[in-house]
Amino acid sequence: MSTTTVNYPEEFKGFAISDPSEWSNPKLTSYVPKTLSPKDVDIEIECCGVCASELAVLKNKWSTGPLRCLSSSYGPKTQCVGHEIVGKVVKLGEEVTEFKLGQRVGLGAHAYACNECSRCKEGNDQYCTKAVGTYSGVYPDGYVSQGGYASHVRANESAVFPIPDALESHLVAPLQCGGLTVYSPLKRGIEDVLSKGIKPAVGVIGIGGLGHMAIMIAKALGAEVIAISRSTSKKEDAIKMGADGFIATGSAEQWEEENADKFHLLLNCASSATELPLDRLLKTLKVNRKFISVGLPDIREKFEVSPFTFLQSGSTIGSSLLGSKAEAIELFELAAKHQFKPWVETIPISEAGVSEALTRLSDGDVRYRFTLTGFNEFFGTGKQ
Known part of the structure; x- marks a missing residue:
């Protein structure tokens, strides 16, 4: 009524x-x-x-x-x-x-x-x-x-x-x-790999409003999808959404070494830059691949990363709008x-x-x- x-x-x-x-x-x-x-x-x-x-x-x-x-x-x-x-x-x-x-x-x-x-x-x-x-x-x-x-x-x-x-x-x-915000960088970030007939590996950081859709969309695009979060509290949900694997950065000790040279794209969907282990995350990228951020934190928050980290893989940090x-x-x-x-x-x-x-x-x-x-x-x- x-x-x-x-x-x-x-x-x-x-x-x-x-x-x-x-x-x-x-x-x-x-x-x-x-x-x-x-x-x-x-x-x-x-x-x-x-x-x-x-x-x-x-x-x-x-x-x-x-x-x-x-x-x-x-x-x-x-x-x-x-x-x-x-x-x-x-x-x-x-x-x-x-x-x-x-x-x-x-x-x-x-x-x-x-x-x-x-x-x-x-x-x-x-x-x-x-x-x-x-x-x-x-x-x-x-x-x-x-x-x-x-x-x-x-x-x-x-x-x-x-x-x-x-x-x-x-x-x-x-x-x-929300869906469009993650679709654009996913498509642009892995289409060159898909065009070669290679299954790209995508890491989705932050399993929230953006991240949960990113898992589904990356999977539909043909990627291997790894969900990345600080704890395991959302692991079961992420697997149900289609994630092929899960990394808990706050509890696993050597996760960056175990996933070195793995990802064609890291998509950051987290809404906070606090405690984001950016130096460690960049070590998991393949050569000349990208870390793209779509989650926007409070205007006062900053990314912290050492310039030397980039030397290890020629990686790039960027962002994407809508x-x-x-x-x-x-x-x-x-x-x-x-x-x-x-x-x-x-x-x-x-x-x-x-x-x-x-x-x-x-x-x-x-x-x-x-x-x-x-x-x-x-x-x-x-x-x-």
């Missing part, structure tokens, strides 16, 4: 905060959507994944000052997060060609990319310097983007994903950001083909539901993702 109504298209409603100290208690808020551009798509939201990056933004952990939205001169001083969105197209700008009304689509962490710069044209639209985030991004007119814990979201069609019918909405939601739209479509096709499914707990959206999801995520009480559901019932939508 609906608990609220939305005067769409004049207003959107969502759960937002106006002060980082209230991060765990977003309140239902009404706000005016951005002006509809010719290439914009309105999505009536069905469900939305809950991502750790949203928690960091709400807590203001990635900024030394106030949340950008709270200091903006535009509109209400509030921020609604959420960027693992699945829903139905209910409005099209006059120049939209890729989507049709009623189509089920997804939206990840970006709501806009220019599609004109060299990065966009080279399949790296996630690195577009003019990109606008799905939430807490600022458009040229000063409008601050609002995210997916809401009735609707408006985004440029270049950022919207078509979703295969074979994928369930609450399971594909975490793939919009993934391109083309890679998102590839990921969905891979998930449909191999039928891997993120481990998801659903929570009906409401003030209490959003608070529960954020609080439990902050406490680490999740295995391994949350998806907020029941949007149509709560907002009285889903009737178009």
Whole structure:
């Protein structure tokens, strides 16, 4: 049964905060959507994944000052997060060609990319310097983007994903950001090895929201997958997810020697750099291979590594941001083909539901993702 109504298209409603100290208690808020551009798509939201990056933004952990939205001169001083969105197209700008009304689509962490710069044209639209985030991004007119814990979201069609019918909405939601974030570096990091007919070895560090999907995706891509964690507490889960082996860095004594010259790629999905044994990890890489980090810690944390470590294998440390739209479509096709499914707990959206999801995520009480559901019932939508 609906608990609220939305005067769409004049207003959107969502759960937002106006002060980082209230991060765990977003309140239902009404706000005016951005002006509809010719290439914009309105999505009536069905469900939305809950991502750790949203928690960091709400807590203001990635900024030394106030949340950008709270200091903006535009509109209400509030921020609604959420960027693992699945829903139905209910409005099209006059120049939209890729989507049709009623189509089920997804939206990840970006709501806009220019599609004109060299990065966009080279399949790296996630690195577009003019990109606008799905939430807490600022458009040229000063409008601050609002995210997916809401009735609707408006985004440029270049950022919207078509979703295969074979994928369930609450399971594909975490793939919009979390899955895509690990898919892009996995694909780019081992495709040269796969092209030679060699089975690559991939080490996935940190078995959480990102890492558990990385295990499934790397396995589907054809890799030997070794899960790496500080303790053995998640070993059983990692094996169930498809890991071929497990390394507990906090209890095994000579794990780097036992795995020397093993990995074609190390993918760091841990959300903290504290106690990350980077010098030891790099010793397990093959020559000229990469350690890629996608887990983002508190802004004050730093990697610690000796420059001499690199000399042993010519290894490289790097990072990866999200993934391109083309890679998102590839990921969905891979998930449909191999039928891997993120481990998801659903929570009906409401003030209490959003608070529960954020609080439990902050406490680490999740295995391994949350998806907020029941949007149509709560907002009285889903009737178009």
